[in-house]
Amino acid sequence: MRKTVVIGFVGTVLDYVGKGAERWSKWRPTVCLCQQEDQIVDRLVLLHDERSRGLVSRITLDIAQVSPETTIEPREVVLQNPWDFEEVYSLLHDFAATYPFDLDNEDYLIHITTGTHVAQICWFLLAESRYLPARLIQTSPPVKRRGETLGTATIIDLDLSRYDKIAQRFAREQAETVSFLKSGIATRNAAFNRMIEEIERVAVRSKAPLLLIGPTGAGKSFLARRLYELKRQRRQLAGEFVEVNCATLRGDAAMSALFGHAKGAFTGAANERAGLLRAADGGVLFLDEIGELGLDEQAMLLKAIEEKRFFPFGSDREASSNFQLIAGTCRDLRQWVAEGKFREDLFARINLWTYQLPGLAARSEDIEPNIEFELARFAREQGEQVRFNTEARLRYLAFATTTQACWSGNFRELSASVSRMATLAESGRITTAVVDDEIERLQANWRLPGKADALAELLGDAAAELDVFDRIQLEGVLSVCRESTSLSDAGRKLFACSRKDKKQPNDADRLRKYLARFGLDWQQVSVFNQKGK
CATH class of the missing domain: 3.40.50.300 (P-loop containing nucleotide triphosphate hydrolases)
Incomplete structure (x- = not known):
């Protein structure tokens, strides 16, 4: 059977109700904890200062009468100012860090009815942040009926997932x-x-x-x-x-x-x-x-x-x-x-x-929604609604999502492109003529009139001796390199699938060796890419 352990301060006001027999006719929260028929307290850890030693002794004797199965564990603490948040929190944090919690065999409850409001807040913070592996328990005085002194105890569970509406x-x-x-x-x-x-x-x-x-x-x-x-x-x-x-x-x-x-x-x-x-x-x-x-x-x-x-x-x-x-x-x-x-x-x-963060070329499916976003922004800033003609829209998307479009400036460049077309649109309509002009402008900015020219610039006369197979493959590799920040980054993109089958994958080395087949290295490729941008 798991044991129940309750931790709390002795109530220097609420628990102190006199020494005579009349104390049994008054509600005391710490004693109330141990009078609940449906909640047996196996151990009660009572924090107190030096002045409360006598009160703790009296409560220990009284609890022995109503709950002989409860063991009282007094913990004397030094607390200069119980209303000082930093002092109280530090005290309870140190207590939580050093207490020998046995989570396999014991359940823990924190009694928050006694102690100052500062102590109650600190108990809550420590329990909510799981420094204290415990739930909260609150005792309440009895309904005002003659002869009733027992009171109630309610467990407050901080697991919000249990409460559907809150969750x-x-x-x-x-x-x-x-x-x-x-x-x-x-x-x-x-x-x-x-x-x-x-x-x-x-x-x-x-x-x-x-x-x-x-x-x-x-x-x-x-x-x-x-x-x-x-x-x-x-x-x-x-x-x-x-x-x-x-x-x-x-x-x-x-x-x-x-x-x-x-x-x-x-x-x-x-x-x-x-x-x-x-x-x-x-x-x-x-x-x-x-x-x-x-x-x-x-x-x-x-x-x-x-x-x-x-x-x-x-x-x-x-x-x-x-x-x-x-x-x-x-x-x-x-x-x-x-x-x-x-x-x-x-x-x-x-x-x-x-x-x-991937570049625009790596998120081609996001080009279309970002075009809509940029048109909406243009409308807000300029106070004018602009739309594509259907054919113009399809033509621009067909170009923007192919490998011909390197988008070296990424989303900033797409924003500028859409803004140019919207500005040049007549009567709020972007036509195929406007799109064609913009495509030519982008190609000129990227300095990519054709991939064969790019290979010729990189390889010189050797480009003409490439097989069609090697030319297509090399163009694809260089396209990935153009959108990568380093040799390793390009290698990870190029060998993402085959890497899984290798015990010690070295993507950068594989790419380095591939480029070397054509007399190229990363420095040459990156310099060419920067020049192209």
Whole structure:
């Protein structure tokens, strides 16, 4: 049989009702616990201070009369101010951390009727967060009837899943939260949907850094701001959203912009500057392209993340800022760590929650809903409704979803494309002529008049000697490389299925060897891709 253990404070007011026989005619919550016919208390752990030793002794004797099977376990504690939240919470937290809970053989209840309101709140917080593996029990005085002194005891179960209406409300609110996060991220991609749902759960439960990886224009900045708005809506943040493009920061200017500077720290520093980290105090700091920071700035940033403190440039006085970091990058930071361009300790610190945002070419099913989103945004901003003719829409989608469309600028480029067509539309209709002109403009911007020309530029005269089979295969591989951030990233995409059959898969090495067959390496391919963009 499992035993029932109740933990609580002795009631210095409610349990103290005198020493004579008249005490039995008065309701006492701690004694009431042990008078319930349907709830046998096997052990009662009573927390008390030095002044309450006599009261605990009297209650022990009285409980022995009404419930001889109950063992009393007095726990004397030192509590200077029972109304001080920090002191009470620390005391009970330490108690929970050191108490020898035997969950295999015992069930635990926390008595919340006695003790100050501060103690009751602390009991609840510790039970709800599962620091205390217990349910709550509350005793109540009897209904006012002559001769009735027993009272009742009610268990409060914090498992919300047991209450259908509450559970439905929480499920509805969670769905609304995910909807909020995804508004403006029109997607039919199942994998991306799952990623957004996980990011939502992490965002509302954790203050740890988030790392968003993806090509330029994949939506890192947009998602970071939505995460901030979500946390702000749930009152988890009070500060501002501060966005920094680290690619624009160099040298002393980087130190000054991020961490601030003291007056006279360098030539031209006529006044003290607070810096962007302090501007983000209590809010979110979004460092886009974090891989572009110098090693000195990375070292200071690590200290600021871990300790919430840092030295402004040229100052010997520490400043503080309690911000949540969201970092974005299009780089392969693991590779940069290996090359000494990015600090390993900083990467380890920001790599707790890492999400790879796919580019537009990898989410071709999302092109159509994003076209609708962009047309709706154009209508809001310009006050004019614009639509495609049916044939024009089909022609644009046919081009936009094929491998001819590399979408090097991703969603940002799609937004610009739709905006151009909507602006040029006559009478609110995008025609085939407008679409054809836009396709030509995109192809010219991508500098891809034809794939054969791309192979000729890469391979020279050797391109003409390729078999049709090799040409088609190589074009497909280079297309994947164009949408990848690194050799490893491209390898993972190209060998996603066959990897499962290999004991020690090395996708990067397989791709390296394939490119070597044609006299190519990743450096050549990536340089060509950058030139094409």
